[in-house]
Amino acid sequence: MSRLMDTRSNSIAPYAVAILMPLLALLGTLLFAPLLVRTTLLFFIIAVIFSGWYGGFWPGILGGIISGVLLDYFILGERHSFVLQAADIPVLVLFAFVVIIVSVIEESRLRTERALRQSRDQLQIVLQGITDGVIAQDKNGEILFANDAAARLAGLSSAQEMMTTPIQKIRANYENFDVDGTPLPFEKLPTKRAITEGIGGEIDFRWHLVKEGRTRWMNFKSSPVFDQRGQPQMSINIMTDITEDKESEVKLQNAHQRLQTMLASINNGVVATDTEGHIDLMNPMAETLTGWSVGQAIGKPFEDIVALKSLLPDETIVSPVQSILRDKQELNVSTPTELISKDGVRIPIGYNAAPIKDQFGDIVGAVMVFRDVSDRQKAENERNQLTLLLASQQKRLENVLANVPGIVWESIISSDNQEQRIEFVNRYAERILGYTREEWLATPNFGQKIIHPDDLESSQKEGQEIFARGDLSAAIQFRCIAKDGRIVPIEAHYSILTDDKGKVIGSCGLMMDISQRKSDENAIKQSALDLKRSNEQLEQFAYVASHDLQEPLRMITSYLQLLERRYKDKLDQDASEFISYAVDGATRMKALINDLLAYSRVKTGEQDFARFDTKTALNQAITNLQITIAETGAQVTVDSLPPILGNEAQFIQLFQNLLSNAIKFHGDEPPKIAVKAERSGSVWKFSVTDNGIGIEPQYVERIFIIFQRLHTKDVYPGTGIGLAICKKVVEHHGGRIWAESTPGTGTTFWFTIPAASWSK
Numbered sequence: 001m002s003r004l005m006d007t008r009s010n011s012i013a014p015y016a017v018a019i020l021m022p023l024l025a026l027l028g029t030l031l032f033a034p035l036l037v038r039t040t041l042l043f044f045i046i047a048v049i050f051s052g053w054y055g056g057f058w059p060g061i062l063g064g065i066i067s068g069v070l071l072d073y074f075i076l077g078e079r080h081s082f083v084l085q086a087a088d089i090p091v092l093v094l095f096a097f098v099v100i101i102v103s104v105i106e107e108s109r110l111r112t113e114r115a116l117r118q119s120r121d122q123l124q125i126v127l128q129g130i131t132d133g134v135i136a137q138d139k140n141g142e143i144l145f146a147n148d149a150a151a152r153l154a155g156l157s158s159a160q161e162m163m164t165t166p167i168q169k170i171r172a173n174y175e176n177f178d179v180d181g182t183p184l185p186f187e188k189l190p191t192k193r194a195i196t197e198g199i200g201g202e203i204d205f206r207w208h209l210v211k212e213g214r215t216r217w218m219n220f221k222s223s224p225v226f227d228q229r230g231q232p233q234m235s236i237n238i239m240t241d242i243t244e245d246k247e248s249e250v251k252l253q254n255a256h257q258r259l260q261t262m263l264a265s266i267n268n269g270v271v272a273t274d275t276e277g278h279i280d281l282m283n284p285m286a287e288t289l290t291g292w293s294v295g296q297a298i299g300k301p302f303e304d305i306v307a308l309k310s311l312l313p314d315e316t317i318v319s320p321v322q323s324i325l326r327d328k329q330e331l332n333v334s335t336p337t338e339l340i341s342k343d344g345v346r347i348p349i350g351y352n353a354a355p356i357k358d359q360f361g362d363i364v365g366a367v368m369v370f371r372d373v374s375d376r377q378k379a380e381n382e383r384n385q386l387t388l389l390l391a392s393q394q395k396r397l398e399n400v401l402a403n404v405p406g407i408v409w410e411s412i413i414s415s416d417n418q419e420q421r422i423e424f425v426n427r428y429a430e431r432i433l434g435y436t437r438e439e440w441l442a443t444p445n446f447g448q449k450i451i452h453p454d455d456l457e458s459s460q461k462e463g464q465e466i467f468a469r470g471d472l473s474a475a476i477q478f479r480c481i482a483k484d485g486r487i488v489p490i491e492a493h494y495s496i497l498t499d500d501k502g503k504v505i506g507s508c509g510l511m512m513d514i515s516q517r518k519s520d521e522n523a524i525k526q527s528a529l530d531l532k533r534s535n536e537q538l539e540q541f542a543y544v545a546s547h548d549l550q551e552p553l554r555m556i557t558s559y560l561q562l563l564e565r566r567y568k569d570k571l572d573q574d575a576s577e578f579i580s581y582a583v584d585g586a587t588r589m590k591a592l593i594n595d596l597l598a599y600s601r602v603k604t605g606e607q608d609f610a611r612f613d614t615k616t617a618l619n620q621a622i623t624n625l626q627i628t629i630a631e632t633g634a635q636v637t638v639d640s641l642p643p644i645l646g647n648e649a650q651f652i653q654l655f656q657n658l659l660s661n662a663i664k665f666h667g668d669e670p671p672k673i674a675v676k677a678e679r680s681g682s683v684w685k686f687s688v689t690d691n692g693i694g695i696e697p698q699y700v701e702r703i704f705i706i707f708q709r710l711h712t713k714d715v716y717p718g719t720g721i722g723l724a725i726c727k728k729v730v731e732h733h734g735g736r737i738w739a740e741s742t743p744g745t746g747t748t749f750w751f752t753i754p755a756a757s758w759s760k
Contacts, residue, residue, distance in 0.1 A: 018063035025047035041095055060106055064099025133152075136236055139195050174210060204217065221240075272365055277325065279297045279305055280298060302319060308338070308339060310335055317337060336348065403428065408425070410508040423441075425437055434482045451480055452479035491514045495508055609645050614651060614677070621655035629663065633670035634663050639676045647732070653725060653729065666691070676689075684752065688749045694742050733753050
């Protein structure tokens with residue numbers, strides 16, 4: 001109805017009502033005249049009041065004038081006449097007064113009502129226009145008012161829907177959680193307390209819309225509204241979506257935490273100040289270097305905490321922070337500087353400083369970053385020392401290489417493998433081939449140009465075959481042509497240079513003049529031929545000599561024995577004895593010649609080696625000595641013996657000489673001989689042990705020398721060649737022989753033979 005009245009206030013409707021109402025009042029007065037004897041003005045007063053209420057001041061006045069005219073003409077005095085009687089004048093005056101009063105009052109009421117209505121509409125426009133949600137709730141929690149923003153936050157389509165939906169149904173659409181994620185009951189919201197206790201409140205919480213599955217951060221404020229008695233009547237709630245603020249806050253906290261972590265983890269000291277030069281940030285390294293804790297340093301002037309001193313004489317350092325705040329530009333310092341800590345410790349540092357600016361480019365402080373350069377200075381000193389040492393060593397190396405009796409070189413191969421260029425060559429190269437270092441360095445493929453044409457292809461092929469097998473180094477021989485035309489035999493030792501990917505990038509090595517070696521090798525070859533020829537002649541001589549010498553010995557022996565038989569009875573005792581001595585000497589001479597022949601026949605090459613069983617050789621030696629063994633009652637025990645690679649005939653002679661030696665030098669007991677063999681690493685270790693008279697320790701080496709005897713021929717006959725033959729046989733097979741003995745107990749002869757020899 002108020003909207004209808006507001007619309008008609010600017011039209012003719014109020015004046016039409018002002019005309020109509022007096023007519024209705026006249027009709028009512030005429031109809032109810034019998035009942036309105038004393039209140040004939042009642043209906044007209046009601047008409048004036050209604051006209052004023054509906055239209056305001058002027059419609060009320062109009063209704064009053066029309067009512068006065070109708071009263072005068074139809075009711076008061078003489079009816080149907082405008083002539084007034086004296087008694088009616090007071091009534092009309094009173095009526096006019098009432099009309100004026102009523103019109104003024106209603107006009108005032110309408111103006112107030114219009115003002116209130118306009119204020120309400122403006123407030124509603126404002127509430128609908130703001131982004132915050134606004135809700136008015138009564139004591140039961142039901143929503144009396146809500147703007148569209150509140151409806152959107154609650155997941156509803158409009159404010160009207162929110163105001164017409166029961167509060168419990170609305171609450172079922174979302175869940176509340178505290179800052180730490182704990183469920184937040186509706187009773188804990190400040191609305192409850194605002195309505196019940198009249199105390200406003202504010203809270204931040206997470207609002208989870210169940211149906212939409214989204215969560216928003218909300219700031220919720222509640223304020224109570226009191227009635228005339230001071231009792232809380234309703235609660236006005238303002239909901240603000242602070243999700244972006246919270247996310248920004250979290251990002252800011254994360255960024256701050258990252259900054260703190262970074263500042264704590266770096267090895268540089270960091271100190272920041274405000275625009276007054278007072279410290280407001282300090283990282284742990286800065287605490288360590290300055291000796292001040294953060295709590296002690298915050299708020300103090302920079303210069304009181306970071307004390308700097310120049311290491312240059314007569315130079316004073318201006319505070320870097322004050323320079324930054326004054327000049328408003330970065331500061332990079334190269335001056336050697338010391339930091340004097342709280343405890344007076346002096347630390348060499350390097351530092352730089354810069355202004356801190358806000359988003360508008362205004363300076364809001366300064367920051368200085370400094371680092372302990374003690375290790376760097378130490379490393380720099382060490383590097384300088386190493387540089388000097390390297391230069392010294394390089395000089396020494398150059399001197400050494402300059403005097404190495406060979407050509408030391410290094411070359412680099414081009415990327416297309418078509419060109420090889422010498423990068424380094426020592427001075428000695430000029431002494432060998434006559435070419436200067438400059439010629440080596442300036443000429444591409446110089447190495448190929450100095451190799452003799454007849455050797456170039458073969459040397460390259462030989463090197464390629466070596467590297468094709470996977471070897472990165474090689475040694476090959478070829479001839480070079482010196483600058484003066486000489487042909488110089490060269491042996492080159494060189495290695496391939498590769499990069500980190502294994503690609504060949506060059507080579508380096510040493511080339512030596514082997515002219516003297518070649519000459520020596522030729523001399524050695526000639527000496528070897530001469531020695532071989534001499535040995536063959538010596539063997540031939542020994543063989544011929546042994547046969548030629550045995551013939552006259554046989555003749556001498558035969559005629560002496562014939563003389564002894566024919567003239568035995570005619571000769572005296574001395575003559576018989578003399579003849580016996582001559583026969584014995586000739587016999588011993590024959591044995592000596594046979595032993596010398598056997599010794600000379602022991603060759604030193606492996607061309608006569610074959611695989612054989614050493615036990616078979618031992619058995620043959622035992623067979624050869626069977627008569628002697630039977631005569632002396634000797635016992636020979638044999639363990640298992642291995643097969644080897646060697647000369648079986650020489651091994652038979654070796655075993656036969658050792659067994660014969662053990663039988664010959666036996667004691668009072670019959671000879672007992674044990675032959676064994678055992679594996680010892682890469683050799684077979686043989687032993688021949690007897691129970692004979694033994695050998696004095698000082699003679700155990702002497703017995704292997706040819707013609708050396710420890711006893712006279714009258715006590716133990718022999719030529720002194722047997723053990724020398726044993727030594728020569730063992731050494732011929734790549735082993736060694738020795739004896740261990742205890743006088744009166746027996747002797748053990750040991751000898752070794754390579755175990756791998758049989759597999760050659």
